[in-house]
Amino acid sequence: MEPQLINEGDQVVFHREGWSRVFQIRKKRQVYLDKTKLDVDSLIGQPYGSTFEVDRGKLVKIEKDASQALSICESSSSPGTDNRNLLDLDSNQRMSKEDIMKMKDEGITGQKIIEELIENSETFKKKTEFSQAKYLKKKTKKHIPVFTVMRPTPRLILEIFSKDPSKICYLRADSLSQLLSYSNVMHGSKVALVETCQGLVLSCLLQRCGDAGKIVQLIPNSTNAICRQVMDYLGFGKFKENVYTFPLDELSSLNDASCSSNARTEVSQTKATEPCNVRPAAAPVEGEQNVTEGSEPDAQTEETADPDSNSSPYVEEQDRNEAAEDDNIKAEEPRGEEDVVMDDTKAERDAKTGDKRSLGPNREAQRQRREARQQEAGVIIKEKQFDSLVIACKYNPMPILLKMLEFMRPSSSVVVYCQYLEPLVECYTSVKENHAGLQLKLSETWFREYQILPQRTHPKINMSGTGGFLLTFITSQRSTDSKKL
Amino acid sequence: MEPQLINEGDQVVFHREGWSRVFQIRKKRQVYLDKTKLDVDSLIGQPYGSTFEVDRGKLVKIEKDASQALSICESSSSPGTDNRNLLDLDSNQRMSKEDIMKMKDEGITGQKIIEELIENSETFKKKTEFSQAKYLKKKTKKHIPVFTVMRPTPRLILEIFSKDPSKICYLRADSLSQLLSYSNVMHGSKVALVETCQGLVLSCLLQRCGDAGKIVQLIPNSTNAICRQVMDYLGFGKFKENVYTFPLDELSSLNDASCSSNARTEVSQTKATEPCNVRPAAAPVEGEQNVTEGSEPDAQTEETADPDSNSSPYVEEQDRNEAAEDDNIKAEEPRGEEDVVMDDTKAERDAKTGDKRSLGPNREAQRQRREARQQEAGVIIKEKQFDSLVIACKYNPMPILLKMLEFMRPSSSVVVYCQYLEPLVECYTSVKENHAGLQLKLSETWFREYQILPQRTHPKINMSGTGGFLLTFITSQRSTDSKKL
Amino acid sequence: MSFSSIKQTVGYGDTVLLHVGYDNMLPMIVTKGMTHQTKFGALRHDSVVGKKFGTRIQCPKGWIYILHPTPELWTLSLPHRTQILYTTDISMVVFQLDLQPGSVVAEAGTGSGSLSHAILRTILPTGHLHTYEFHKERAEKAKEEFHQHGHSGCVTVTHRDVCGEGFQLDHIVDAVFLDLPKPWECVTSAKKAMKKQGGRLCSFSPCIEQVQRTCEELSAQNFSDIVTMECLARHFNIQYAKLQNLSFESSASESTADKETSNRESYSEPPVKSASATLSSSRHKEVKRGGSDSGSHNFPSAVPALNMPGHTGFLTFATLTCH
């Protein structure tokens, strides 16, 4: 019950209001945060929930949060009555950007900079109390980087993606949370999952399964890499035995009544192995260096080096487009920070490339283990006893949904998430027509935050216009009759 | 500047919070309001804005509104602290429905009834102050029918349809108001309009045109009746010279370069005349009786009696469906009330039926006047100088939009409203492809009301989920090139 | 017993949900020898025992499905003793409170147990829910229900007014949920209930004044990340919409025969909902006929429900760090 302390190897979240970043704590490791290089050694041994201020590349533990600075400034000036005589001019501030940069370089604290800014503002004292508070809050956020170090949770991980929701198919807290509820996944659930949300949905479902249950993640085909980045963030190494992977393009072979385990093995063996990202976060596999910088930043859609496995030019083209997009996004971010987040990538890729050219004895053992796991998954699928089906991916959901319904038991829970409404309308119509589902619901969520402040309470000025769409239903008896679908 | 008085012949709105009904004031006329028959003679000579209570079929003017009764009751009891020991049981109220009905029949006032209800409630005194207020408000609304008499405005007329928004294609205040803004209709505007909203959109645009400007309402074809009910409500007799009607199925004849006025007249004469509902409200046409009850309630989609004019079985089927729907809706309402609202219908229909069988000299003159008006409309359309195009109808908007864009000048304002999103996506795509519009926007509005009460402020518990969708744009030069469309 | 773990077949004592229709779902405790009256006629309890969940049962006048209970279905069918939270808010609460198997949670009040079931589903089998209800009968009824649903080991129901008497828990919970008229009065007690290493708190209030006072108190008691939000579910009705296409040709120039053909064509199209394949082909037919014929434009449409919840309550979340 005592405060938990930060250990080496922990994944930790640096958090401030509405903003989070995740890092693994390793000795002598530096991370980039808001363009500042930081030494995180000092965190080891500190309790979770501690708050730190960044001061010239060092993390300095502080007892109270930034609101203290705010309140000091606030009381140090008497506000004006209204803004009637204020003109919005750049000349209102006598300090230039260069002045501020210079102060920072000199190591002057953020708080001191803000005090200087107020001192040099023509209009601050004439502003109303509310305008003053608004100004201070803005400047505090900009000049005093303060972070609380937290243990990763799905809620905090979700915040990491708020800057680039396209990586998680635009899932928002409201849609992800409903996805989790309507899936009814709980301790011991058997779950079929198709996701392309960096492993976020997988991780959340896995967390809800606890140390029991089984999740079969269906992937496009054995040659395509899958990204399960978030599994690492949440430190899910210990549960990985609950997670299986199975290629969708081998479902049809399962479906054959005669499908012997031999035949299946044969098929599997003609394919490249699945390059699985799931592994204990703190135990690097052979061949990985302890990379801190300079590795490949693209972990989203890894292409295998084997040209044969990329027989579809179309898929290749798509991957390339996405890679290009990712690069664009990354270009805006400091390289170093990405590197830390993605630090497994290059090693993975190196390993994969090697995989095809000459399989060492270790590799061969791993490959065999994966084959065995895939066969286990096949057995689970063939039982047709899944309790839950969750689809949240960038693929057209309808064919996947109809296919997967063949493997669901009656009275199981189905959730299909999509960033677009139209494909779900098709899913809805199709499920309805086939009498495959009960309590069929297609919905979106209107989600808004509020500013609650004395005399200044109002809904937040900006909100997200969409968090995607959800189709939910309960399978009915008829849905087991695969011929009807 | 003195208070305006209610005159005989006025259209007046009976209004209470969020609820409105419109009636024409005539001597010796009775209206039905909330299942109570009312004599409205007493309103004549009273100032607009007066509030009346219904007391045994009479309207009694009161000086303050119902909140007075509420506050009396409220202070007469001391509230409990919380609801912890309350059970929701019917037995909490010792008065039965029969008791209440009996009191009403005996002419006991609503306020007295409420006092009795409180007296006979087991739980009222134990309820919290808020629960008491809530209870009182509910009972007041039910037992004390209080109305304020207002002059009709589009805002109040819109409330009349809030019970059955399908009649006005689900237009809500927010979408109607934006339609009006983006149409840029102002004093002197030339407007092309397609609407099937009972004349609501027409009336609003006409009001904004003031005593200048021209509105050409395009109707499906000369044989179909159009409903302009709302024109009467707003007493728009005097402006009717601004409103023209033109059948869409004759646009192609206008479009011919050689289209002579003779040819056009010929075409028109082969068709049945347009049964125009627009006429001065206080001047009944020949053949109309001063109906107070027993007339046909269906004014929505009038079918002509001529079987030839209904050559399309599909349209007929549709009309029948709608008529059936309307009947369903009406079945819920007291017949008498509907009668008053719709009192012109039977006469109109009688007139129309007669129209075809034997045209008297008056009818013939009217027919000729309509022909002439339609020709005038044709001339306006051919000028291709419309300032605004507004479409808000139950038809597929895209063909109408593309056709009408041929008649718009560049830099004119276009608004297409639809209760469905999908047809507007098609319109958007098509306008974009044809470079026919600038500032193209497709939007919906999120609209919610709030309860503002001391310590009980919150958004209203129920809201409308949709007010339809709006496509707006400004025509660009290219759009005048009809061959591109 | 069927809430706390997933069962394949129905047994005596199970709570099953009878799905009679979309808006007609009834809970039923399967009891030997009992008969249940539904709108489709009588259902003998014995007849469902041993059946797989999801089975369709023939009643005298129609089909009924026996569904495995889930907290979401329970929320739709439970007996209302109070106003309840619905799944949109419930989901957010469970997610934002960082609940997972093993979490210990304090909840006040229990109400009709709508949220409690979702919490229990998530914290099973090693977590614990301490739930408080100031209304005696409700507390007892909730206790009975939890027992019935197989949750006895994971939940403690206490009849107590937390406003005033407090949770009386000593640093043992990971998360606190408050649905009380005056939540600000319980912040101190909630803080005391929370583990020393910290945790999360949620307060649900319908009125903004309650939110304001609660936020003030949370801030004064050193809670951080105080965020207030609202989430509303907006449901779509899927309709096969049909809009008439108007003709711009004078009917004189159009042969009656043509018209009737095109109308017959539109009649041959599926009158109600149809699969996307059918939709696409019917759409194609339209295209062949041209965009402006006298037929109709048919399309599947997602129409937002005309009435939707406008407000349920404000959800305020806050973090307590190690204290």
Place this chain on the structure above:
Amino acid sequence: MSFSSIKQTVGYGDTVLLHVGYDNMLPMIVTKGMTHQTKFGALRHDSVVGKKFGTRIQCPKGWIYILHPTPELWTLSLPHRTQILYTTDISMVVFQLDLQPGSVVAEAGTGSGSLSHAILRTILPTGHLHTYEFHKERAEKAKEEFHQHGHSGCVTVTHRDVCGEGFQLDHIVDAVFLDLPKPWECVTSAKKAMKKQGGRLCSFSPCIEQVQRTCEELSAQNFSDIVTMECLARHFNIQYAKLQNLSFESSASESTADKETSNRESYSEPPVKSASATLSSSRHKEVKRGGSDSGSHNFPSAVPALNMPGHTGFLTFATLTCH
């Protein structure tokens, strides 16, 4: 002069809107001999005189459209001197205030004149707008703009703080609009300004506390039908979406030739937005290939904009009956 009536062609002194791109619209007062620099190069004012509104003008580096001003376009392009109201709220204000040609309106404060232009468009030519601005430079600038736009006859701009000094109008207006920090202080003065026969009032406030005090005051002063609302525009981006269809056949059992054909087919489809006719036929093509091939599912999609205004302000409306 082009705001107060609709003109066909551009003349000197007209304010025209240069449409450079969707989010790039500039107002320009056409002045003899002047040149305007745009991102597409220089535009000589003289070159647009006599041109019809809506004309596309060739600039050295691209096309520009000269648009007739409307209050809505003005709202998008006006010089911001304050935060402004946008068309969603403006439309509601004009509609709910029952404005029409001939209405007399009082407005405080004028701000950047965004609402004023919509009011003036509606009450022209016989109505009048009394608008008040406590900021001197803003008041002067607004006066100049109204004059420039041909509204001089219909508007009176007064530099005055209505909070405190009041409207000083004696029962002459039909409607009052308040956008003030303390609107409740101006209710008495607003009431005095309103015609004896009554009228409508609107108050726009960003914070709920302002709304609460205003409603209280309106109620105390016998205003009725006090309704507070919020309306937010939600824009859709129309995209031609493409979702990959996954294959359920092991690639071993599929010939490479087949695959390439289907891929070529999907490449032959229009890469971006296309007309509905094209859409339908491409959709048909998919159907022919079957729903689960290795191609992609293409459809036009209305995607809500990712960021939308979450709050502009609360609009409170009230009726004053004869007083």
